[in-house]
Amino acid sequence: MIHVADPLVTLAACLAPAFEAVAGRAGIDPVVRPSDRADAQANGALALAKELGKSPREVADAVLVQAKQLTGVCSSIEVAGSGFLNIVFDNAFLGDELAKVAADERLGVSTASRSRTVIVDYSAPNVAKEMHVGHLRSTVIGDALVRLLEFVGHRVIRENHIGDWGTPFGMLIEHLVDLGEDEAADHLSLGDLDGFYKEARAKFDASDEFKERARARVVALQSGDGETRRLWRLLVQLSTEYFNLVYSLLGVRLTDDDIMGESAYNDGLSSVLERLGKLGLLAESDGAEVVFPPGYTNRDGDPLPLIVQKGQGGFNYATSDLACVIDRIERIGADLLLYVVGAPQAQHLSMVFDVARMAGWLNEPAEAVHVAFGSVLGSDRKMLKSRSGETPKLVELLEEAVARAGDAVAEKNPELPEGDKAVIARMLGIGAVKYADLSTDRIRDYVFDWERMLSFDGNTAPYLQYAHARICSIFRRAGVDRASLRSVTPTIVEAQEKALALAVLGFDSVVADTIEKYSPHRLCTYLYDLATAFTAFYEHCPVLKADDAVRESRLALCDLTARVMERGLGLLGIDAPEQM
RNA sequence: GCGCUCGUAGCUCAAUGGAUAGAGCAUUUGACUACGGAUCAAAAGGUUAGGGGUUCGAGUCCCUUCGAGCGCGCCA
The missing domain is CATH 3.30.1360.70 (Arginyl tRNA synthetase N-terminal domain)
Known part of the structure; x- marks a missing residue:
């Protein structure tokens, strides 16, 4: 290598x-x-x-x-x-370094010195519930991290921890029974998950009879009743089919193989309790079995417990999260657990990790990291809402992005064939949404703004995609085979050439830095700087009009820039069309 | 009340403890029948919320005040 x-x-x-x-x-x-x-x-x-x-x-x-x-x-x-x-x-030194990068499939990006087994826990929608912008952030950030980690040679296991278990499933299954399976299937396959959930909820709140059936159904589900399980699986299947449509539109790599819902840990729950008991970590508090990790207090200043068994005897999400840690470390052998979960869950996850460490399940060198992110806000700086005041459906948001990008493409480049236009509109629209999400420090809230994210100016996906497409157009005009440029050693003379060379050569470091901080926005900033360096170069340094030797050298620089841009965007899960 | 996160140009955001805090929008001015004008250059815009401290050096680390958001026992 x-x-x-x-x-x-x-x-x-x-x-x-x-x-x-x-x-x-x-x-x-x-x-x-x-x-x-x-x-x-x-x-x-x-x-x-x-x-x-x-x-x-x-x-x-x-x-x-x-x-x-x-x-x-x-x-x-x-x-x-x-x-x-x-x-x-020294300019000759930079030229030689560029030649090495040009000859390298990895564009100079080194592999991690220590390959780890990494679990990336992301997306996590709920069965029979609509996906919204909160899932967007988790899905997009998680997908980018997966691509980055794989690229530098880690063994990456994607886990979609879907919400497929818990008391709401009693009412959901009873509602499904009321509707009839075919009717319910129609309902859900249309993507009206929220409608389904709300109807079930309304019946639950309004009818004692329904409430009773729902409770009985939960018991039947948990005790493994065959027919109830079948109905439950149907609900899960209909929902995951719908999720897959969204993932496909979004262009993320999650599939059914990556689903590890909460239900997957049911068998481990009692063992969590047992093991905590043997370790002497359990305490009884108001009838519940709890662990008190040090350093947490409630409103009254009393120690705050992590409840692992409810007063009624049931388990809850803390138990399931602990079972999950055990599964990932003991069964899968992971040594890095990434939780791409919203910032509000920081305390809960911190307590789970602490308890896992107290129990000896999470030891060095294995570590768990909460890759936290902020909320998506509207222009009023409050949680993003649709015009009707609802939380916007993720699919509708994505469809609008593609439609808006389609309008822009049709306006700017009317000669494109219709089929290409649709493909490019999708690349631009989805890219814009993803980039807007990835390009600011994830811990902060960010303001969702159609006009800004779809603008061809500024730090946006369309601007970067345009820079890439523009370079591709140079090659079409030049009529050169790009691969033939990869044995050329560029000659660095002009200041703009040097600035571009330094940008290209910095790719390795920025990938490492992005992964170290789990912060995709660092890669975004880099790509924007690269595009800026390229346009300055392009403005000052004629490529096609230059004499043969200079022309070849500059074409090689163009090729390298385009490759880094395409690969960099690819690591973010964003496509780079050759024309737009 | 306690805890966590955030506070940087009018707006949206950058900035491993390093020199004069950078971009993009928006504003103003300028370049050019254009290797894709979906361009480029320039100007203007700042007490990095306030105050203390550590350091040769602080937007960054520590303390404190203010402001915003979120969390704080059987939902996930």
């Missing part, structure tokens, strides 16, 4: 010995950062000055004297300001 490092990483490795020689000890970080005054800067001298009892500039000067092995990597290195080292990369 060809390993190509980010020039900043190479530089840091080259500078470290010089810093260590000056410091007289190992383990010095040169603190290499991007710079707006040079290609890079090393700030390590400032931190070292106090330790050595010298001024930062003296230290920087000393490092400079030691740093002779930088020839071939840098063309200039100088001390500036209060002790910064400003570094300019």
Whole structure:
């Protein structure tokens, strides 16, 4: 495998010995950062000055004297300001690095030093309930993380923890019985899941007789009654068929094989209780079996319990979540559990993880991480609502995105064949929605705005897709085989070429950084910067009009940019059409 | 009441403890019969909510006040 490092990483490795020689000890970080005054800067001298009892500039000067092995990597290195080292990369070095990336299927992205078995728990819609924007965030962020983690070589297991169990299923099954199976199937296959749920709920609230039947049905379901189980499976099946339609429209990789609903852990629930009991972690509180993880208090300042068995004897979601941890670690052998779940559940998950650690189920190096995200807001900065005041259905939102993108494509590029138009509209519309969701720090709430996300200007999917399509158009005009450009060593001359080269070479680092923080927005920001660097290059550096050698070099840069853009968008789950 | 998260330009958002806090919208000005104008350049716009502290250096770390959102025993 060809390993190509980010020039900043190479530089840091080259500078470290010089810093260590000056410091007289190992383990010095040169603190290499991007710079707006040079290609890079090393700030390590400032931190070292106090330790050595010298001024930062003296230290920087000393490092400079030691740093002779930088020839071939840098063309200039100088001390500036209060002790910064400003570094300019050698153009030939950058060209060689680009050639390595061009020859690499992975575009220079290295695989993880330690491959882990990662569970990504995401999407998690509820059976017989509509998918809404909350599921959008979990699904889109989770899907991007899956793609990123797989790309760097982890064993990734997708788990869709659907809500397919619990007391509501009594009323849902009784409602299904009332309607008749065929009628209910029609109802649900139309995607009117909320209607079905609401009708059941209304009957439950209005009729004592229905309420009684629903309760009896829950008991029958939990005791494994055959006919009840069959009806339950029918409900689950109708719902998952509907989910699959949404996933397909959305272009995420979840399938029925990834479903691990709450019901899947039923058999492990009593064992959770038993094991906690044996460990002496259980306490009895108001008739319930609970665990008190330290550090949590309720309104009255009393210790807050995690309830693992209700006063009535039933289990709840905490029990199921613990069974789930056990399953993932003991059966699957996972060492990283990612929960792509909304921020409001932070305390619950934190308590579950703490209890799992207390019980010894979740030990180093295995870890569980809550990949939390904020809410989707309307322009009023309140939870997004449709005009009628309801939570918008996810499918309708996606369909509107595709329709709006279709209008834009029809307007901007009327010559496209109808069939292509529909395909491209879907890529643009879905891409826009996903990118809007992924491009801001996930922990914050974000404002949903059709016009902004579908704009061809600014940090949006259509802008990035356009940058990519524009490059593809250059190749059509040039009539070159893109693959033939991949053995070319680009010649870096102009400042815009160099800026683009540095952007391309930074792909490896940004992928690693994105994964380390579980923050897809870092990759988004990078791709936007790449597109910006490309347009500056494209503006200043003629490609097709240039002389042969320069033309080939610039075409190679174009090819690399397009490949990084397409791969980067692909890691986010976003398509990059060649025309739009 | 306690806890968690957030607070950055008019708006929407960036910014591994590093120099002068960056983009995009919107605003103003300019370039060019255009290698896809779905373009580019420039200007203007900031007490990083307030106050203290740590540090050579703080939007970033700590404390505190204010504001917003969310959570806090048998729903998931």
